[in-house]
Amino acid sequence: MLEKYRVLRQEFLKQAVPFIDSKALDELKLNYMHDIDSKRKLSKVTDLQTLIRLLEKRDIVSYDKIEPLQYISKTFVGDPNLETRLHDYENWLRTMPTLHLCNMYQNDEVFYSISSILESLSSSNLSQSTIGRSAESFSQITQTLHCCLEQEERNNLNERRKLLQQTVLLQLKDRLGRSWRDVARHLDIRECEIDAVQSKYPFDLKEQSYEILRLYISQSDMERWAINLIRALEKGRRKDLKELVEELVLKNKNL
Numbered sequence: 308m309l310e311k312y313r314v315l316r317q318e319f320l321k322q323a324v325p326f327i328d329s330k331a332l333d334e335l336k337l338n339y340m341h342d343i344d345s346k347r348k349l350s351k352v353t354d355l356q357t358l359i360r361l362l363e364k365r366d367i368v369s370y371d372k373i374e375p376l377q378y379i380s381k382t383f384v385g386d387p388n389l390e391t392r393l394h395d396y397e398n399w400l401r402t403m404p405t406l407h408l409c410n411m412y413q414n415d416e417v418f419y420s421i422s423s424i425l426e427s428l429s430s431s432n433l434s435q436s437t438i439g440r441s442a443e444s445f446s447q448i449t450q451t452l453h454c455c456l457e458q459e460e461r462n463n464l465n466e467r468r469k470l471l472q473q474t475v476l477l478q479l480k481d482r483l484g485r486s487w488r489d490v491a492r493h494l495d496i497r498e499c500e501i502d503a504v505q506s507k508y509p510f511d512l513k514e515q516s517y518e519i520l521r522l523y524i525s526q527s528d529m530e531r532w533a534i535n536l537i538r539a540l541e542k543g544r545r546k547d548l549k550e551l552v553e554e555l556v557l558k559n560k561n562l
Contacts, residue, residue: 309370311370311396311399312369312370312396315373315376315392315393315396316359316376318389318392319376319380319389319392319393320355320356320359322384322386322388322389323355323379323380323383323384323389324354324355324356326383326384326385327354327355327379327383331383332352332353332354332355332358335355335358335379335383336349336352336358339358339362339367339375342362342365342367343361343362343365343367344365348361349361355379359375359376362375370400371400373393373396373397373400376393377390377393377394377397380393465529467559468529471555471556471559472524472532474555475533475536475552475555475556476517476520476521476524478551478552478555479516479520479548479551479552480513480514480516480517480520481513481516482547482548482551483512483516483520483545483548484512484516485512486543486544486545487512487515487516487519487520488501488505489542489543489544490519490539490540490542490543490545491519491523491539493538493539493542493543494523494535494536494539496519496522496523496526500519500522501519504518504519504522523536533552533556536552537549537552537553537556540552
């Protein structure tokens with residue numbers, strides 16, 4: 308998929324560059340000024356290729372976002388063949404599964420290393436040693452991208468888990484009432500910590516509940532916090548809240 312986009316991008320620039328003079332380039336820079344949101348970066352844009360690179364780094368243009376290319380083609384180029392090529396790519400893209408990739412355009416070195424490797428591998432007069440080195444470099448870069456994707460997925464998962472925890476905490480603090488001490492004990496929170504929370508908020512059951520649950524979540528294992536909380540609510544004779552937490556967790560069972 309990325310290779311197909313690279314070829315499209317190369318063909319687009321080859322046909323579009325002759326039509327983008329300084330006036331057209333200024334108009335494009337003004338059109339995407341808000342999206343780019345950097346006067347310093349825009350000041351360094353001196354040609355169409357540099358502009359496309361910047362749009363890629365801002366995730367405005369990518370393998371699955373070619374609207375700016377279509378806009379440039381229709382507004383400044385007017386070549387039916389180029390518009391057909393872009394339209395065909397868009398139709399092909401709709402048939403492909405979505406890839407959740409990290410934005411590799413943020414790193415010029417990675418993206419242009421891939422581009423140069425792919426271009427060199429397409430040449431017919433390369434030695435076997437050159438091909439071997441290029442293949443090895445490409446393998447290293449794809450491993451880097453894979454690690455980037457995995458890290459992004461882990462970060463997203465952790466954020467969703469924290470959001471679920473916060474949702475459960477807010478739902479329970481208004482309902483737990485005087486049961487909070489019993490539930491806290493079943494969560495293995497120390498008696499001194501329970502007393503400290505009660506002393507901190509002596510007349511506010513909601514704040515007492517919120518503080519003890521926040522304390523529990525901060526000390527709990529990310530994988531088992533919900534199971535242990537459900538058991539504590541059951542032992543504390545709060546079946547209603549046990550079922551509430553089960554329902555919230557069930558809606559997010561993939562977490």
